[in-house]
Amino acid sequence: MVGHYDENLLSDMLPLYYTKYFPQNIFCRWLCCGCSPQPLSNRELSFTLADDVYLRYLSISDQKELQTLFQKKCPHKLDIGAVYNTKPSIARHDSVVLARELVFDIDLTDYDEVRTCCKEAKVCEKCWKFMVIACEIIDKALKDDFGFQNILWVFSGRRGIHCWVSDYEARVLDSPGRGAVADYLCLIMGGDNQNKKVNLGNDNLHTSIRRALDIIDKYFEEILQDQEFFSTNDGLKAFLKQIPDDNLRSQTEKKLEKLPESSLERWRNFISLYETYCRENGFAVRKIKYLVEEIKVQYCYPRLDVNVTKGFNHLLKSPFSIHPKTGKVSVVFKPTNARKMKLSDVPTIQSLLDDSTADSTEHQNNMKTSVKIFQEVVFSLEKAEAMRRKADANMSLEF
Amino acid sequence: MDLNIKRKSTKTVITGSLLETYPHDLQMYKIPPTEEIPLQEFETLALERLTLLRSLATATTLKGFRPFSDEWKEYIQSDLRNQGLKYYAKLCEYTKCGTDADLHARRKDHIAHFILRLAYCRNEELRRWFVARELELFKMRFMTMNSEAVDTFFRLNNLSYTNISEEEKLEIISCLRESTPYQNIDNMKFYKVKFYEVLDLVRSRKVFLNGGYAFIPHRDFVSVLSAQFRTHLRQSLAVACHHLGEIEQDERLVCLLKGLHQSYTGADYADTKAVVPIESLDSLSAKSYPLCMRQLHEQLRLSHHLRHGGRLQYGLFLKGIGVTLEDSLRFWREEFTKIMDLDKFEKQYSYNVRYNYGKEGSKRNYSPFSCLRIINETVGPGDCHGCPYRHCDVSNLKNKLQGYGVDPQAISEIVDTSKKGHFQVACSKYFDTIHNVDLGLGINHPNQFFEESQKLLKGEIKVEIKKENKINLKKEALDDLDFDDDL
Structure with missing residues (x-):
């Protein structure tokens, strides 16, 4: 399917795509709500044109202007920025960022040290499951812990997912606030120089961590078999390095090396070894109290690009933009449906525009479904905004 | 005022x-x-x-x-x-x-x-x-x-909060026990505040959150107040x-x-008069670089690539020691084009190099990162920037130092110090070891490390170095660790 796609044809196909398939109306309504009480024209859009020419500080005041801009510039990629106190194209130097959706960016390249099926830009159904877990954990935390309701999930077009939180409180959250939310959700820390990147301490596990572990447990053995984390020599070594206790590590090493290569079997053996070890060495347990949980987190917990979340004016690829390298549409999806979503179901610009491709009908339908989901999110956001404005008006009347 | x-x-x-x-x-x-x-x-x-x-x-x-x-x-x-x-x-x-x-x-x-x-x-x-x-x-x-004084303080500042009812508390008691880092939760009164009023507790996951509210006991009010x-x-x-x-x-x-x-501002190393040719970077990295920069330099030579955080940290350091913009562009280009074509480099990476020198974007003349900044950097998978004393596993740090031929005694000192969380002290020990001196400098900037090292190697007399040392202690006041603010 991707083989059909030719980047050079993009400039020919895009004008038609923007007119016929891009949900301009709903898109503008979504952005409008996200700007309120500022006008839509204060929102920064940015275009990447053919040959990587980069246009920043664009803006539109209505759908008509969007259509005109699309036809005139034919952007290969469309990014959305922050809401400023003025039109972003003028007076750039003293402009201030007033609002911005709280955004999350999760990318499979950050899983390269754990996934064994693909590397870098590649992605398959197996490693997609990491994204399914990430989506479920983050979505739940945003709703349950932070009380956010207007959450949009978007496929990034190649190897990751984006999340946009449009609740008013989230939009006006300041930088330290965004940083705190990101840190709250981030359990995996450390670069290439740290083998063990998760430390859950020895106190009680925080409610949010326990909930995340319950989610991971639903998938863990399946992913273990898909990825075979511990079956190769290197994989086993990386695993052993995460055991801080020297005795337990050497015991584990001896035992696992003799076992057949199945990761699941090796894992189960490690667990029983760990449990016996803890029983026999009560005194040493404190340090490794949550070792099993820590390892699960290191292999499966969402790896957020925290800089995207922390930045108030970080640009992020728009929903329904086309990924220039894959031709795939950045479709909106339901977090509850993430598990059933298949990468091959994602419409491409080619399959939408060319009726003769094999997946065409199916992809057309999937595109419609995706727009419908987008619509639902925007409708509920509009309702929430109307209620907020009403409450604000009542507040000011009382004074 | x-x-x-x-x-x-x-x-x-x-x-x-x-x-x-x-x-x-x-x-x-x-x-x-x-x-x-x-x-x-x-x-x-x-x-x-x-x-x-x-x-x-x-x-x-x-x-x-x-x-x-x-x-x-x-x-x-x-x-x-x-x-x-x-x-x-x-x-x-x-x-x-x-x-x-x-x-x-x-x-x-x-x-x-x-x-x-x-x-x-x-x-x-x-x-x-x-x-x-x-x-x-x-x-x-x-x-x-004491609690009496706290109450008075609240009254004087018109701060009034009501605690949640017993029933409400009972409903969430198990979550409170799990997520609040104190004993005797059962005897404490809990208060409900918006999560953004206690960001420090949220950040460190030391509070139970539900529906956008944080549930805090009385003693955590210090978080609410200090945020205000x-x-x-x-x-x-x-x-x-x-x-x-x-x-x-x-x-x-x-x-x-x-x-x-x-009298208490440290130098920010944004403008420098020295000019360092890039041909000498390999030897300088072994002689005069702090460990954080040495590992970035070596990583770059090895994999011909650095991720964003590393490019920023190392790029600004190079500017600070006196590598010109033209040299800097040439330096990054020569490495990166070993794994990508020139076109890609020019499009995706040269902007960043010029940006560091204040030639793009907001055109600010960016200062090289101080230790404080580097220690607090976010270091994620695939990254190798940050402070090695903070962001390296003990075994990795040991191996690295052994690889450089550092004396075993010194290695264990450095490792122990960094384990205790005194990253800058560990760095100063590293300085002493590679220069074979015992100065005990207060290191608070990688570029300061470099300049002190150069002075020492060029044989500028020791007395002067001691004088520098005193000034550095004063500078310390400004550049030290403040984990608290602005994270």
Whole structure:
């Protein structure tokens, strides 16, 4: 399917795509709500044109202007920025960022040290499951812990997912606030120089961590078999390095090396070894109290690009933009449906525009479904905004 | 100092007794002082508060005490008494109040705080330092108050919160037990505040969150208050900065205020006169680079690529040691084009290099990162920037140092120091080891490490180095660890 796609044809196909398939109306309504009480024209859009020419500080005041801009510039990629106190194209130097959706960016390249099926830009159904877990954990935390309701999930077009939180409180959250939310959700820390990147301490596990572990447990053995984390020599070594206790590590090493290569079997053996070890060495347990949980987190917990979340004016690829390298549409999806979503179901610009491709009908339908989901999110956001404005008006009347 | 407020309030000067003006040891510093004071007192008060703030900073960095721990407080107490600042020592301990001396101490505390606002509002770095120190002071003082004093403080500042009902608490009791890091949860009253009022607790996952609310026991109110205190202080500093022009018409104050902060600003290494050719970087990296830069340099040579964080950290350091923009472009280009074509480099990476030199985007002349910044960097999978003493596993750090042929004795010292969290001290030990000296420099900037090393290698006499050392200790005040602010 991707083989059909030719980047050079993009400039020919895009004008038609923007007119016929891009949900301009709903898109503008979504952005409008996200700007309120500022006008839509204060929102920064940015275009990447053919040959990587980069246009920043664009803006539109209505759908008509969007259509005109699309036809005139034919952007290969469309990014959305922050809401400023003025039109972003003028007076750039003293402009201030007033609002911005709280955004999350999760990318499979950050899983390269754990996934064994693909590397870098590649992605398959197996490693997609990491994204399914990430989506479920983050979505739940945003709703349950932070009380956010207007959450949009978007496929990034190649190897990751984006999340946009449009609740008013989230939009006006300041930088330290965004940083705190990101840190709250981030359990995996450390670069290439740290083998063990998760430390859950020895106190009680925080409610949010326990909930995340319950989610991971639903998938863990399946992913273990898909990825075979511990079956190769290197994989086993990386695993052993995460055991801080020297005795337990050497015991584990001896035992696992003799076992057949199945990761699941090796894992189960490690667990029983760990449990016996803890029983026999009560005194040493404190340090490794949550070792099993820590390892699960290191292999499966969402790896957020925290800089995207922390930045108030970080640009992020728009929903329904086309990924220039894959031709795939950045479709909106339901977090509850993430598990059933298949990468091959994602419409491409080619399959939408060319009726003769094999997946065409199916992809057309999937595109419609995706727009419908987008619509639902925007409708509920509009309702929430109307209620907020009403409450604000009542507040000011009382004074 | 908010001059607008000052002008407005001159009409309602509080003429009552000191007790009315200063009813509590701890203040939120909402209203600026309005009385006239002699220039002499102005200067003394400013210097005394500076000593106090520096004492806080020293306790954390040079002494390496954990903030708010008992040793930390003890050190500050005895330091203040040694410096003849008994009244601050007493204020920090919380007086039950009443004596005239206590009231006068409160007055000095009030005025001095506002004077330093003027001295420290000038730029972002000064502001950040000042806010971090004042916040530490505020927290320390709040935490030493007894519950009666806390109640009074709440009443005086119109802070009223109602605790959640027993039923509501029972519903979530197991979550509270799990997520609140205290014993005896059952006996505590819990309060419901919005999550953004207690960001420090959220960040460290030390509070139970539900539906956008944080559930905190009474003792965690220090988080709510210090967040308010910080926001208020940040805004006031911004306002004060706007009015600096008016204040600076008075030359007597200008000299004093400028002198105050200048004596404690470290160099920022944004402009450098030296020129270092890129051909010498390989040998310099072994001789004069701190470990954080050495590992980035080696990683770049090895994989011909660095991720964004690494490019920023190393790129700015190179600028700081005197690599010109043209050389810098050539340096990155030569490495990166070993794994990508020239076109890709020019499109995706050369912008960043020029950006670092203030030639793109906002065209700011960016300063190289200080240790503080590097230690607090976010380091994710695939990254190898950050501070090796903080962001490396013990075994990796050991291997690295062994690979460089560092003496085993020194390795274990360095590793132990960094395990205790004294990253900059570990770095200074590394400096001594590779130069085979025993200087014990206070390292707070990678470029300082480099310059000291170059001086040493070029044989500039030792006496001078010792002098430098003293200056560095003073600089320390500004550049040290403030994990608290601006994360």
